[in-house]
Amino acid sequence: MPAVTADTLTLPRVAVPDPEHAAERPVRSVTTAPTGVEGEGFPVRRAFAGVSASALDPFIHMDQMGEVEYAPGEPKGTPWHPHRGFETVTYMIDGIFEHQDSNGGGGVITNGDTQWMTAGGGILHIERPPEHLVASGGLFHGIQLWVNLPRANKFAPPRYQDIRGKQATLLSSDDGGTLLRVIAGEVDGHTGPGSTFTPITLVHATLSPGARLRLPWNPGYNALAYILAGNGGVGDERRPIHKGQLAVFGPGDVLTLNADTAQPSAEPNLEVLLLGGRPIREPVVHYGPFVMNTKAEIIQAMEDYRAGRLGVIPAERLPHAHGDLPADG
Template structure:
């Protein structure tokens, strides 16, 4: 169950968009997320890359972690590793993750909070479950999103944003049937807490069984919906969209989504979805592992800088003998 909840009847409401005169975005394609192992061996579901990246621009990757109930000693993370040229956004829906980085940022990301790390010119970071989760086990459910940076900002100064669950901007659908959490960007004039270099909107919505969620969407933004759990339909044509699937939309001025009348037992609060989009950067992408730049030569330079220690050093308090080669 998502940690951030609210009485939708007390929240600001999105406008009532009439079906007949609104230019609804149609669904261009539906993508099934594939499963991968990351870090120390935890499983993620990844809908993109895999879809044509021009349709996802300015986003690079979406990893859905869980939902999983870990037993004692089972929780795993992603130990120290580098990044350059983009931003990582980790949103913990339930459970906890401990973040530390080479510029002194970090903290516990838990139960509806978000950490926004701008790698920019280069950073080392560590994302691992806290010791108490490793020892006792427990629920773990989160998402990591990679946001590209344009050429002019790829070597920006690294920064870290800690976005608490209470900071999310909460809205309701026009009829109160859906709760919308604005993590970053703007929706109908309501600004989320995440400060973005690249213009984007990033939302988490819970749509009650049988309810409709309609929202205006910038015409110059891409638009996608990813299902965390539950069943529903997207677009005016009501294209089915289930857990682990991503819908990519075409042009238009608004999105219409509807939860199925009956939801599965693992989605008792309703249809849980992410809605995201942004203004395309429209630049060449060269990527390899943890680096995303514009040219192959810039990727080679990133590896050389990493090996020379120019992307940062692991703080002494977190260093082990196995980390010496990274610092």
């Protein structure tokens, strides 16, 4: 981890924000993600647990899937299940995952790839390791993020984006100590390949031991930093943070992160998922796989799912029964 690497000395550099004209974003909170089980039994960390919805807006939910080394026969996925009203973003750091949906989208994502599925008005999908990985076992580690859709786009037609790891925009911090992989949105005028209904920025940053990153950040967006591996500090005050913790930043123009000089032997760098977006500021009612604006819309989504109006499982592959609603996924 991670799969996508580069020599930072050869990459475009992100300009250091002028401290006289750029306000530092303070750290509002640091929370620790509790562990849980998703789908057919794969372990997750609930990254957003304990954080207010207003601080997360436009994000709804995020799981760190793994990091786990499966024995042969152990890899697991999710059964067929519905979604409506938001987008799912699956970023695969290590391992392989297959996706298939009722809109004809699908593919295989592996080291550094991202699949971006807009559920919109409704879709059924399945995510699982391929059969050869189930047979052999292996390392599995990824992120699934849910991005809310504004009321005007809740019923947009479903779509699927397959973003290869090599398509991410690679940048370097000014001193070369940090590698930035821009998956979606914009950093210092450089844009990532992901196309989003809700304006967001999604970046995977690798800070070398002892590195300090001061990153310009859209002042109209919120700002979150989730630690995938390693130890460090967040904010100008260098508030301690480690693997499995989420930092929520307050308003401002600049994010600051620091990597400890000494890192765990198995995690040589500070790995951080940086995300932010323009708050939607609309009512949110979240029930299982549906994210809508009202309770009535949730009830309608459940009725539409049970009536088969959110899609039909493709006849050529029926690995799971079309059953009860899962909690998430």
